[in-house]
Amino acid sequence: EDQVTQSPEALRLQEGESSSLNCSYTVSGLRGLFWYRQDPGKGPEFLFTLYSAGEEKEKERLKATLTKKESFLHITAPKPEDSATYLCAVQGDNAGNMLTFGGGTRLMVKP
């Protein structure tokens, strides 16, 4: 059974204070690891897909990296508008079309 654990559950940062969010996973053959952003009252918004260990993807102040056991979402010099819940999900070889989601990290960036 695929499993995803995200840490921390909540993270408070000052504007400009860089940090990382962690996504640990166990999966029987990784097809893809996905990062989403979710604002309150809205649906998850797709950010990145990572397919293999060593891969990195960047978008503005966000950078996602992947190892064989975990993924990190690095946030460089965050701004208040980066405040949201960040979700990690995996799709394994035995999962068909199913994604397994972690519980998310709620990020709050104070000005």
Next chain:
Amino acid sequence: NAGVTQTPKFQVLKTGQSMTLQCAQDMNHNSMYWYRQDPGMGLRLIYYSASEGTTDKGEVPNGYNVSRLNKREFSLRLESAAPSQTSVYFCASHRWGTYEQYFGPGTRLTVT
């Protein structure tokens, strides 16, 4: 492109009532999904449709039925609502050849 749309945005039901949640996508995606999101439980898959004419159970299908009406539309039906079905429901879709799913804005359902 509206992407994935869902109706209604909010709904309150009494125990035992029935309702259908509607979902439509205009991205010409083949596969569509229904999830529920509960505090502390994350997003869990209820049902999915890999292509028009097919549906399969996900992790938490009990108490729900689905219909893939055509390539654009995928509906979720609660035949006899229970308080345990109080949740936020999201519809998603994706195109063959990719794995990333795109989500709608959600329906917040309360069953009293």
